[in-house]
Amino acid sequence: MTQELTTTTAVAGRTRGRDPGSTGWWRDAVIYQVYVRSFADGDGDGIGDLPGIRARLPHLADLGADAVWLTPFYASPQADGGYDVADYRAVDPLFGSLQDADDLVREAHRLGLRVIVDIVPNHTSDQHSWFRAALAGGPERDRYHFHPGKRAAVPAQGGAAPPNDWESVFGGPAWTRTEDGDWYLHLFAPEQPDLNWEHPEVRAEFESVLRFWLDLGVDGFRIDVAHGMVKAAGLPDIGAREQAKLIGAQELPFFDQDGVHEIHRSWRRLLDSYDGERIAVAEAWAPSPERLALYVRPDELHQAFNFQFLNCPWDAAEMRAVVDASLAATRSVGAPTTWVLSNHDVVRHPTRYGGGERGLRRARAAALLMLALPGSAYVYQGEELGLPEVTDLPDEVRQDPSFFRAEGQDGFRDGCRVPMPWTAEGPSYGFGSGGSWLPQPSSWRGLSVEAQTGDPRSTLELYRSALALRRELPGLGDGEMEWLEAPEDVLAFARPGFVCTVNTGAGAAQLTVPGRPLLSTSALEFTGGNVTIPAESAVWWAI
Template sequence: MTHELASAVGLPSPTPAEGPLAASNSSKGRGWWRDAVIYQVYVRSFADSDGDGIGDLRGTTQRLPYLAQLGIDAVWLTPFYASPQADGGYDVADYRTVDPLFGNLADADDLVRTAHELGMRVIVDIVPNHTSDQHPWFRAALAGPTSQSAGSARERYYFRPGKGPAGELPPNDWESVFGGPAWTRTADGEWYLHLFAPEQPDLNWDNREVHEEFESVLRFWLDLGVDGFRIDVAHGMIKAAGLPDIGHKEQARLIGAQKLPFFDQDGVHEIHRSWRRLLDSYPGDRIGVAEAWAPSPDRLALYVRPDELHQAFNFQFLRCPWDPAAMRAVIDESLAATASVGATTTWVLSNHDVVRHPTRYGGGRRGLRRARAAALLMLALPGSAYVYQGEELGLPEVTDLPDEVRQDPAFFRAAGQDGFRDGCRVPIPWAGQEPPYGFGPGSSWLPQPDSWRELSVEAQTGDPYSTLELYRSALELRRRLPGGPMRWLPGPEGLLALSRPGLVCTLNTTGSVIEIPLPGRLLLSTDGMEPSGDTARIPTDSCAWWAI
């Protein structure tokens, strides 16, 4: 969709900005995040500037103009802090230092300044549930006295004596999200808690030092100029008193389905309130984004109450099957829950922890059709939306990676590849006919499929039928539409139809063409459809936007 075509169908032009972020700042009291489109950069797989095969901050900075041209409002960066990389950087050894794999503090500063000059904001990951086992605190804990000693460094973590005659059994039955027990025994016989990998010991947020340290870390990055934080495991910092047994195996299947003694405890909200007060003390609308797996939209909405965080990822929407009744129910429940606390919903289809949605929706041509249609539906909904890198290229999950290149810790604690995370983290293709497709001057840390030459940014740019141009058009149109509430429209079975001021969105979830009266002037379609007379024929697994 060109500017000329957008004008031809009667869409207004965006208000000109006065300075890089003036357009976002101009709507005082509303908050730029409420309808922003935020792009997730998985740093090690986005762009490699130095040829070591791993993406870095300098490479990301060099590619920021691409994101600005795509129509992105903000960039979320995955962890780039000093780390042994046992879990892709989510095992942090120093929260105030950039890992040499990714550059240095000067590179981080340059990235933030460049993004701001291009009119985009920057959100960085913060990992408060656990540290690396190489963090100075944990090393001191292992070297010091046991948890039974007053003032022990182990009080910052969860160290406990084991059960059994010789303490040979874990303190409780909790399981790691990555598989296996959530406890590891130390050389002196005590056990420590890690809800993820053994290299990621959980912090004890009942300890005052933990609160003070993270307040200092947040200030460090806010002072550098970042615009907010995506809070990893925002639902996990508080554990139920006494660390009670769950009495259920395969506990990972329960995450997001019910309240667990280690997730979604009410005490996490006081931490988020204190962080909100800190964010509000800085100028420029700095935000907090919860990665929170909650068992219901109502529980999720608690994270975005007026005195808590600004956004919370809608994983119910991400998990929703390709079913119109289920989609409508999730959308209705999500909008109602966030409206009840005065917040907006934050929609998401993919990220670095889940199978890419073209593959989840069936893979191949059908999966891509559905993925494109779901993207147009998501971008038509009220609220904010997140785009995971490569989603705008229609990248599928890579399901045939050799075992020897795998790095996801979950892969080594279970069997098979499906559902693990390396397949969605393969470096994205930029240009060229051969891997690494412009990712960097050397080979990439995970191999890219030969088929991705047709999916590169270069190959898709200018092709009106490509997924990249679909996203560019949708984001441009989204900026021009006036916004406002939505309502559902009646339609045949299998069709989701909704309207917002100036827009009708129609999604055909069935396996056959659906005919409806022409809703308006066609703005954008996922399959290049053309209306005929007073009738619109909506192809299978497709979505269209109409100007009204």
Template sequence: MTPHLTASAPADTHTAWWQDAVIYQVYPRSFADADGDGMGDLEGVRSRLPYLRDLGVDAVWLSPFYASPQADAGYDVADYRAIDPMFGTLHDADALIRDAHALGLRIIVDLVPNHSSDQHEWFKRALKEGPGSALRARYHFRPGRGENGELPPNDWESIFGGPAWTRTSGPDGEWYLHLFAPEQPDFNWEHPAVADEFRSILRFWLDMGVDGFRVDVAHGLVKAAGLPDIGGADQLKLLGNDVMPFFDQDGVHEIYRSWRRILAEYPGERIAVAEAWTPSADRTALYVRPDELHQAFNFQYLGAPWDAEALREVIDDSLAAMLPVGAPATWVLSNHDVTRHATRFANPSGLGTQLRTPGDRALGLRRARAATLLMLALPGSAYIYQGEELGLPDVTDLPDEVRQDPSFFRAEGQDGFRDGCRVPIPWTVDGSSYGFGSGGSWLPQPADWGKLSVEAQEGDSSSTLELYRSALAVRRTHPGLGRGTAVQWLEAPEGVLAFARDGFVCTVNLTADAVRMPVRGDVLLASGEVVRDGSEFELPGDTTVWWTM
């Protein structure tokens, strides 16, 4: 394999904190429960902030904690300026932000601008006032098709399954659009009041001191003019990159330009991160042009199989796409919407991001550890999902009666197995909820959760937790990690990736068999045991090693 250097941009004299940050996603209901009601809360998160500081992350992203009927785990927001009582109060949020800053951690909050809850005051008034209401213009209300308006206005399907339209009760019989659950009506971003409201919401939380926003469904705010039919039965699921008239429309970019101007008014380099599922890395790059958002999740990387050729291609494509717009690449392996990578990699590639089988758990963990060191060695910013530092697998055997994912209850949508990656994480070896809280947990934890807990792994040099701590400590201090825009690919055997960066080499064996390779320098860190023999070393299958030159 011929060494290859991806194109690089001129060095910037200032590296903003977010360009190479490691950001940890907290799913509040499953992180820590302070009041013993079985549901995680903000005070629980606050109590565990020292753990996150010691882990070595730069920022904490909090999934939604707003006032909500919880039809979709808080992504159905009734009041964007209030905390749901299940999570606490605004005073709790203020205390959490202040404590995080005192510990050197930044706070990023989820923002949900594509849709509201059907219990949002605007939507409730829109239903009450009927056709012609000014409030209805802030959503997508339409008359139905058919002789008596009995058919939906178009053929769009909900990402959670079933039609994307629900008919209102009463004599008017209008329909409203919801790309997700019926309890999540889509805003009409063509209406100026919607744009005004969200600029106000941004300022509210920026004034509270948050350091940034993760923008939910950032690619979905603007719909194609006229809401045209798709005409095909195979419509988009949530985690996909198809071209659709309700996603990735060019009109979204003017919205984000206006948001960037607001963020720039505040000190401390406040940021916004796009959850944007697009057909290609080039389309994703449009969201992070210099006058738009700062980062976008790299879903092409998340969906790549455990295969050297496929991973090299997505790494090259990601770096090349970000370079012209001057944005950092981002890397992510797990989040609250997909099967944890310790379980994905335990199964044959090609099974997708929602799995119903635990697979080979030992193999999955070995690959997950190797994948983590690969991710953290790449230039740009990395995202960690709570519990992955413990090597947690998905819980694939939850009984149907405890599931809460709305897509589980609707046909022909997502697989409906997102609950498996949302099970509360274990902190202690023993206890009714392994240290999550005194009142049990809202989703049942497996019987073997204790041996994966923070308490069980802390201080064990061979544990996944200590691997993450070591990797993040090295990443903070070594100039060849995180920073920059390029990798230099090195010659390597088939199925092995090797690249150099500023006095650093990362070598990954993605095959099942050990390979012999030349020693690259001194070992900084390895995901498994590496045996050195003179000028060569043996790299086991599914293992990553970091070298310093």
């Protein structure tokens, strides 16, 4: 007997957000990432903004998200999509006003959604008032990393070389020489000079910035480059090229230094002084799950992105190993694990998993896997629509700064930042009344929110049902899990009253029926007490 489970199974029981007063909400929250310039355009200029996001918040509430994370919307020259901040207390006119930010926070809270904003403490914009004063020779110079160069062996370098061999994550040297002959450090673009966190005025300024946004009502912060604020003493050479490929794989003198933890402990004390369980999540690349767990010790941050899980290939054994290592590391410090499949810096996972129909099948199964694991989960905008990476953007429309440099990131981050399709017709598929800052594929009309709503086979309804069940079933969210015996290519694990099975293989797998099917990414075939699970699919069961 073949049974096709519709993804509307749990829709009737959907709720709109957790009780804002609930304890430890972040331990099992589903947090939806909004890339501000690509979510919704409220004024028709082709660029997403805060009023546009506010108008689309009901989508997130209906989806079943607990919170929304907004990428930077601060005053910025936009050299790196807003991650080059010129004023941390001002909203860039491109995205709206401070009043728009306040209105968005209030509307989100009305809908039962918490709001997390980005904070960028590793570097400022080169247009920040501090850095302009530093270039002019003011005392602000000590707030950055200015150093004399070393004598060069190559005469063409003008007699001086950078202070060390560090490379920018975006490619090329991590140093730029100023008119007075000194060099300043920028681990990212030259327009993003690194701050010197040994300077007390830097620490005091960021505590003030955090309080500014907490007083406005935000519920927490995603800390950009949380692993990067402290550099090794003496700024030692690395002795290797293509250093961006080493991030998260080995120790580096500019990332994951022990000194960052004292900063995060001071921020935790600040957050704890506010009502309402305000949180911080670390974007931290560490060479091991154990090093990553240090960021979420009881007196430090609340969450840290699990990039090992994001980078894991589509393979049952490797996925199981990453899950085990991640849970063991966070359990050792009493923290939840935070799972993520995509974000604004990586190729969307349907494309990473092979693209086309196969990639989408795997992505849908991976979603049920992620949402069934213990801890919290992050959903990147458009993930709930099954959006693939846009791989054929013309060079002339690209804006990723690493695209214009060499030997760093791949330079193609624009492909995961193409604006959301909301409707099947109209300008920019409902993104706004005008065009969109990056062109959308014509095939996206069929992937729009409008086209997928009400279709029981759609990825959108799969996510809606999964998030509704996640709320309703006491065995999901934070807690424990136990692996079950399964065929070689199958992941099977139990949680209280619940089983998740994921077939990662290229062929169907047969199992003993573990319980009552709740949700499946593909049609199931039952024969007696057995069930055949199609290739690259996942099933949730009630037991």
